[in-house]
Amino acid sequence: MAFSGRVIQNLMVEFPENQKVKTTTGTVLSDLVLTKVKVRKGILERFNNPTTGILKDMFGKGSDLTRFVGKTVSFFGGKYEADFQGAFGKNGKFKVVFERNLSADEQASLIGHEGELSFIK
Numbered sequence: 001m002a003f004s005g006r007v008i009q010n011l012m013v014e015f016p017e018n019q020k021v022k023t024t025t026g027t028v029l030s031d032l033v034l035t036k037v038k039v040r041k042g043i044l045e046r047f048n049n050p051t052t053g054i055l056k057d058m059f060g061k062g063s064d065l066t067r068f069v070g071k072t073v074s075f076f077g078g079k080y081e082a083d084f085q086g087a088f089g090k091n092g093k094f095k096v097v098f099e100r101n102l103s104a105d106e107q108a109s110l111i112g113h114e115g116e117l118s119f120i121k
Contacts, residue, residue, distance in 0.1 A: 040117045044075070044110050045093070050101035053082060055115055059092040068094075073115040080110060084117065 042058025055073070059065060071084045073096050082096035096115070 035120045038119055038121045040119075041114050042073075042094075042117070044113055044115055046111060047102075047107045048095075050103075050107070051098045052085075053096050053098065053110070054088050054093055055096060056091075056093045058115075058117065059094070061090065061092050063092055065094055068117065068119070071117055071119060073117050075110055075113060075115050080106075082115070 040058045042055040045054045045056045047053050065084075065087045068084045069086055073082050073084055074080070075082075080098065080102075082098045085095040085097050087093070088095045102110070
């Protein structure tokens, strides 16, 4: 297991030889929270207006998208960001709302490109 970040507390725990590690309730190890950053990728299919886009291929048909509402979808490494608004239809497509009105050139450059949604699982 690998960790990255700033060391807050040393978790040095010694176990006697040949002893199986059992649950560590109430110890330092039980306070350790392990998370994993997940990334989902989808393609920007089209724009409904200068601020609202439709993405596809990030979720399957019938997926529950409510847990992603309000999360940020980024394009081109964060150059453009949009907020996840909700499902669009029943085929796994969804709406995103950009922070500002995008010009026709910006919209054209984004269509067909990948957007990334990062979240912690």
